[in-house]
Amino acid sequence: MEHNIARIALFAAMIAALGLVPQITLGFGVPITAQSLGVMLAGAVLGARRGAAAVGLFILLVALGLPLLAGGRGGLGVFVSPTAGFALGFPVAAFATGLFVERVRLPLAGLRAGLGAVFGGIVVLYLLGAAGLALVTGKSLGEAFALVAVFIPGDLLKAAITGMLVQALSKVRPETLAWHRGVAGAGDRRL
């Protein structure tokens, strides 16, 4: 119980840190913030329920007025802005990523996490993000999707990085990945 709360809270803090530290940008010409990388990681490392809890906690603190979103944004305005779908979709994205890594059996932990991140952090997140944009701006879903599609290459990169990080994590700390080869699974699912 205590350990689950601590992990969820620390991952929420890490997602915030990833968006706030300018040095950790994924620069390839244009700097891309690492915040959504944190969302993918939360789902891939903590699993569906705890991952969604960590990201949900992070979004709750943003709603309470802490400037934790990339670029120091926060507050209730985030949830009526055109990017509201993405902010509200973050916990769902983490859940979907976690569900993928827990259900889909692939030999390589990194591959599982990377594909999970594509499913949760891109397919699910962009559906919700485009839906939010369509609602706020009164466009059709297709038009909204066309507007956000430019960010997909950057997020594909983040999914690949998620895969690499989880692969490394499965080597140095296999016990942290509850879904990986069934280790550390027992007694770890109370939350």
Place this chain on the structure above:
Amino acid sequence: MISLTSPIETRAHRWPAGWKLGALCLASTGLFLTDSLAVHLVALLLALALYAAPGRIFLRAGLRGLRVALPFAAVLIVWHAATGDLRAGVLITLRMVTLIALANLVTMTTGLEDLVELVRRLTAPLRRLGLPTYPLETAIPLVIRFTPVLVAHAETLALAWRARSRHRPGWRLVLPLTLRALDDADRVGEALRARGGPIGISQQE
């Protein structure tokens, strides 16, 4: 941890958070129920007047919060001008900016403690149903406490990287940062257990 609450004390700082949030919901719903351009214009001007009332510094901070809407407003106006439906574009833009302005206003005039207390009260029905909310009440201060810790750690990692490499630090720092978060979580978990469990567990049982 700095919050987005304005340091300039306004009268609204003392109003109950629940009322402000309720008013925000009503105003937002109201704007969606009408398609009148005049009503939306008046609403935006009213919101701006509320920003201007506490003084220039408050107004400037408020307008900074609205900057995120600018690119979207530009795209919307151009889009609708191109499709020949400028009125709808102006309406949607006005509504969007007003909604963000009002929501930010609540954030700027409500302290973090008030909002955390509001969350506690809003989750009261869950407690009555027997669903414990103390994990949430324990986790919120933990995140607030550990975000600066992890930010500082990430900056230390970036410095260490720069001392050894001519290349920019980048995503490679995320792995040591994740390990640090996991290790800290283990220690915090043990510390919580050693102190008798999460906050409130004694009152709950």
